Amino acid sequence: MENFFLTISLALGFLVLLSLYRGVVGPTVLDRIVSVGVIGTKTTVMLILMGLIYKRVDMFVDISIAYAMLNFIATLAAAKFFHVRKSVIPGVRFYKEREVK
Amino acid sequence: MILTILSVLLIISGIFFFFTATVGLLRFPDFYCRMQATGKGDTLGALLCLSGIAVYNLSDGFTLSSVLVSIKIMLIAFFIFIANPTATHAITRAGLNAGVKPLMKEDLQK
Amino acid sequence: MRYITTFLILFLNWLIWSGMFDAFHISLGVISCALVTFLSHDLFFKEKLSYRNIVETVRFIKYIPWLLYQIVLSNIHVAYLVLHPKMPIEPSMVRLETELKKDLSLVAYANSITLTPGTITADIVDRKHYIVHCISKKVADDLLAGDMEKRIAHIFEEAGYKED
Numbered sequence: 001m002e003n004f005f006l007t008i009s010l011a012l013g014f015l016v017l018l019s020l021y022r023g024v025v026g027p028t029v030l031d032r033i034v035s036v037g038v039i040g041t042k043t044t045v046m047l048i049l050m051g052l053i054y055k056r057v058d059m060f061v062d063i064s065i066a067y068a069m070l071n072f073i074a075t076l077a078a079a080k081f082f083h084v085r086k087s088v089i090p091g092v093r094f095y096k097e098r099e100v101k
Numbered sequence: 102m103i104l105t106i107l108s109v110l111l112i113i114s115g116i117f118f119f120f121t122a123t124v125g126l127l128r129f130p131d132f133y134c135r136m137q138a139t140g141k142g143d144t145l146g147a148l149l150c151l152s153g154i155a156v157y158n159l160s161d162g163f164t165l166s167s168v169l170v171s172i173k174i175m176l177i178a179f180f181i182f183i184a185n186p187t188a189t190h191a192i193t194r195a196g197l198n199a200g201v202k203p204l205m206k207e208d209l210q211k
Numbered sequence: 212m213r214y215i216t217t218f219l220i221l222f223l224n225w226l227i228w229s230g231m232f233d234a235f236h237i238s239l240g241v242i243s244c245a246l247v248t249f250l251s252h253d254l255f256f257k258e259k260l261s262y263r264n265i266v267e268t269v270r271f272i273k274y275i276p277w278l279l280y281q282i283v284l285s286n287i288h289v290a291y292l293v294l295h296p297k298m299p300i301e302p303s304m305v306r307l308e309t310e311l312k313k314d315l316s317l318v319a320y321a322n323s324i325t326l327t328p329g330t331i332t333a334d335i336v337d338r339k340h341y342i343v344h345c346i347s348k349k350v351a352d353d354l355l356a357g358d359m360e361k362r363i364a365h366i367f368e369e370a371g372y373k374e375d
Contacts, residue, residue, distance in 0.1 A: 001157075004109065011116055015123045022126050022135075030132055030196050034139055037188060038126060041143045041181065042119065045150045048174065057158060058166065058230070061173045068177060072184040079191035088199045121290040128293060133344045134302055136331055138289055144326065145286045169230050176227065186325040193333045193344065203344065204302055 002053055009049045012042050028088045033078045040071030104160040111153030118146035131204035132196055140189030144182060151178040213256050218248045220255070263368065270366040271319075277362070281327045288329055292346065301348050304333070307341040309360060316367040323359055330354055 016039050023035035044064050051060025082088060125138025155174040158167055197203075225240040226232075256264075292300055311317050321332040324343060329350035334342040345351035 001105070008112060008116060012119070015119055018123045019126055028132060028196075028201060030192060030199070030201065031135065034132075034135060034192060035126065037192075038122065038139050038143055041147050041185070044177065044181070045115075045147055045154075048151070048154055048177075052154065052157070057174075058170050061170060061177070062228075065173070065177050065180065068180055068184070072180075072188055075188040076191055079188070079195040081195075082199050083191075083195040086199055088196075088201060118286055118290070121286070121293050125289065125293040128298065129300070131302065133331070133333075134300060134346060137329060137344070137346045138293060140325060140331060141282070141285050141289055145282055166230070169227065172227055183322075186322045190321065190325055190332050193331050197333050197342070203304055205304075 005049050005052050009046055009053070012046050012049070016042050029090075030082065030088055033075060037071060037075045040067065040074075044068045044071070104156055108153040108157035108160070111149050111156065115146045115149030115151075115153060118142045118149065122146060132201050133193065133203050136189055136193050136196075140186060144185040147181045147185075148178050151175070151181075212259070214248055214252050217252050217255050218244055221247060267367060274362060274366055278323060278326065281323075285327050285329060288350070289346075292329075300346050303345050303348075303351060305343045305345050305351050305354065307343050307354065308339065309341060311360065311364060311367075312338075313367055316363050319366070320360060320363045323363065324354070327354075327359065 019035050019038045019042075023032050023039070026032045026035060044067055047060050047064040047067060048057065051057040051064075054060075119142065122139050122142025125142060126135050129135045129138055151174050155171040155178075158171050158174065161167060221244040222240060225244055226237075229236055229240065231237075292298060309317075309320065311320055317335065317338065321335065321341065324330050324332045324341065329346035331344045332341050333344050336342065343351075343354065345354065
């Protein structure tokens with residue numbers, strides 16, 4: 001059974017690498033934030049799988065919930081920032097309002 | 102034994118949905134479509150994987166500590182179930198407000 | 212009543228997450244839960260509790276299995292779109308009118324839209340319109356039929372909707 005969990009963890013790690021591609025290449029900043037959020041969700045599952053492999057699930061569960069909450073708050077904070085800034089182009093601020101005037 | 106088989110099935114289907122979410126993140130042509138793939142695939146993938154692990158955790162026997170750990174794992178799954186759509190909605194709204202143009206089907210047919 | 216309910220919810224969470232059942236840890240939990248309840252009793256429930264809250268909770272729990280079924284359907288739909296070699300997507304932005312009034316039902320409806328097949332809520336304008344991103348035409352037609360809105364209105368007992 002341990003081998004099974006190790007394989008699943010490796011598969012998740014491979015998927016993390018694939019999502020990292022969008023984080024590096026992604027055309028806008030928002031794509032990168034989405035990629036970070038996706039990686040965070042996979043890491044939450046991976047942490048509990050690590051707990052199963054080391055036979056200390058009760059400890060790793062607490063780490064995992066802390067990671068999930070931090071990931072959620074980070075995504076929300078970044079979304080709020082770009083919601084107020086109204087531009088995803090670096091160096092250009094309040095892009096929309098200037099266009100209106 | 103039944104619990105182990107059930108957990109293996111749950112974890113493998115979870116991995117499948119994680120896989121489709123990641124491929125969607127890579128393949129879709131525009132920011133909003135990528136949100137479609139990740140916002141749903143990740144939620145269900147995490148839900149299935151975590152419930153699979155919770156079921157496997159019970160297969161050694163129903164003691165107080167193992168039941169507690171399983172409840173905690175299901176609480177994490179519930180948290181992700183609430184938090185992931187909210188984060189998806191927040192980022193989509195930020196993108197709309199920041200002027201990222203959505204790709205319409207007329208653009209795709211060119 | 213609000214104090215007692217908030218305290219019970221917090222204390223149940225404390226018991227699950229601490230996992231220690233000796234007198235020292237439980238008394239710590241009682242002290243900290245009481246402090247948090249005293250400081251923020253109006254966060255969970257804005258209005259006074261009544262019999263209605265119990266009805267809403269029970270109906271919401273009944274609603275969850277249907278939502279899970281919809282989520283599985285939506286994931287299979289997205290998986291089909293992703294793995295299809297030609298990617299038959301037709302993205303569009305739809306303006307969806309709603310007659311829901313309460314905060315909680317608006318939030319529940321928005322989250323349900325985000326979780327069900329191929330649709331994401333992007334914005335709420337003036338509590339009247341949702342702006343929804345749909346990934347294919349079939350999905351947009353399903354959404355505009357308004358089956359889910361009726362279910363949400365039934366849960367939270369909105370005015371203007373009859374009970375089945």
